[in-house]
Amino acid sequence: MNYHWNWGIFLEQVKGGDETYLNWLFTGLGWTLAVAISAWLIALSIGIGIGTLRTAPNKGLAWFAATWVELFRNVPLLVQMFLWFFVVPELLPREWSLWVKQDLPAKEFITATLCLGLFTSARVAEQVRAGIQSLSRGQTMAGLAVGFTLTQTYRYVILPMAFRIIIPPLTSEFMNIFKNSSVAFAIGVMELTFQARQMQEDSEQGIETYLAVTVLYFICAFIANRGMAFLEQRTRVPGFIASAK
């Protein structure tokens, strides 16, 4: 392969600027972390609520939750990102729309975080629901039998168990959000993928650029994974297969 390697490229200055490419990548990493973590907070809080509602005995609430999930999980993230950025503001009255499009500070960041958070909330909700439904009905009955209200049963019996069961798939989701945040480049958030594209165009050292970016994503996801594994270990319940090891 006649590829012209240049590993020193990261320390070189960008064209027409006085930063190095490494600065670009770290700025990108910063935005990636900001988008991913803010979106995760949105996803987790909404997801737990919606997932719990899906198992609620009230038909209306369950329907609302189901609609939420179907709406946000059945359209690809990239398309949702595009719609939030280009189409939703057009639904507002003219003045508001112009404000959102021109004056709203950090508009790309806000749009991306909201979109990624809502998208992920649907997926978290499904996992919460699966966790709740995998518990035997005896647990709810036992909760009610000792005099808990339904809310208390959820709070003290069902949810703590369900969470432990869904930690592995939830870990996947937490790791996913770092990677999915890369879609934010599509609307111009200057995160890691965005910087990688700029850097490879600027420097013409594509393979080095993408290797570096792959490693940075790997580190983020790896740390997220270890954190969740620690949580998983700490919260094991005796008597389930999970505690076997």
Place this chain on the structure above:
Amino acid sequence: MKKSLTFGLTLVSALALSQPVLADTLAKVKQSGSITMGIRESSYPLSYLDDKQQPIGYHIDICNRIVDTVKTKLDLKTLKVAHQAVTSQNRIPLVTNGTVDLECGSTTNNAARQNQVAFAPTVFITNVRMAVKKSSGITSLSQLNGKPVATTTGTTSVQLMRAHEKGKGIDFKEVYGKDHADSFLMLETDRAVAFVMDDNLLAGLIVTSKNPSEYAIVGETLNIEPIAIMIRKDDPQFQGLVNTVIKDLAKSGEIDKLYAKWFMSPIPPKSANMNFPMSDTLKTALNNPTDAPAEQFNVKK
């Protein structure tokens, strides 16, 4: 972590070791009986897909001439032509790793890229300018101070804007679309007051937009960029063949016909006519075809 680093390094050394085989494109084509053209899906009107998903465009026509010559030269009864869609992210690795033999897209020939690949003589030259809504009254870059200006992620216009910003003390707010259609949409929906890009691309976007009369291409030229067909570096036989084909096209005047077909007549898919006459810079370049990089076109006078 450590393990995957080792894994990564092993891969990298595997890359470094598997060097030969690819240097001679003609020998490779003769041996395999096939040639792979790199194409773009939406570099209107140089290289894009029609409704039947066939690659068409000005560069594609020229590449087909090159392929015909390869077939004659190698005396092959049949030559299989494969099309591989490329993006601006992967086109250079795909040429260097041997997946693509002839990249017929819309790649700017510049000095940095010449470290990695070689270029055919230039057959198209674009000027980087800006598109605005006529109603904004903007006619020059100096009027953009403090205003949002759209450009496309990972294009050379970004570098140019940065350089310009620094020199003139003008402070744009850059907003980025992921592709040209998105960047144009930013202009259309008033997210940006101008869109800085190659003028042929701007002309194509305007003519296919909903209200072409609302837009104009204005302002000074930020850069002159030769757009060229890309091949592997250090392959004198293939480079020689490509050079001959293009020089012949230029000498016989056939290139003018091809230019008129794509830039001065209605073209698919919307049968829009770009009405984009050949610039003097391009006329001069075609009189004496060269693979000089963009830097030589922009020497400060």
Place this chain on the structure above:
Amino acid sequence: MSFFTELDVSVIAPSLPFLWTGLKFTVTLTLIAMSGGIILGTLLALARLSPFSPLAMAASWYVNLMRSIPLLMVILWFFLIIPLITGYPMGAETSAIITFTAFEAAYYSEIMRAGIQSVSRGQVFAGQAIGMTYAQTMGHIVLPQAFRNMLPVLLTQTIILFQDTSLVYAIGAKDLLKAAEIAGKNYNRPVEMYIFAAVIYFVICFSLSRLVKHLQSRIAIIR
């Protein structure tokens, strides 16, 4: 609001054959990667839970590596690097199928692991007590329950897979979303094409989830 009254739907009709080819590729890739991924993923999950620690380590290492790298990068690396190692280029489609199966297996394996762990240990003991082998216990008792428990999550993952296939654009393969994007660009009507793509995706994924819900109600375990 003129934005919406000006929507130009006339570009959709000529793009339909284009979108149809894209859809066919998306569906094929999803089906292959799903079946391959679930089988491989279940094996990986069993390996991870096996008492033989090198096997468990290897499986866990593979799963974590795959889950830590963005799919886009995995697709790109497989496509760029395999030709350099094997010496000849591989088609974008073949490359996509191999990449997706290998990648999705990691995700399905985490779901199956959670499923297996949701089965109470008493059931495994019961299996052993009546003289079943490990394979019998897993095959007849644990896996069927794990599979049923995790059906909603498996489905969600498949819907994600269906949508993720859109990332094959990075190597030039054309799926549904890419086809819509190209049409949007070449006609310069991105809004119309994205809205249309959103509708197609929604209809397909929603029908899929209805179907599985129906299936689920028929095979659910009453506790």
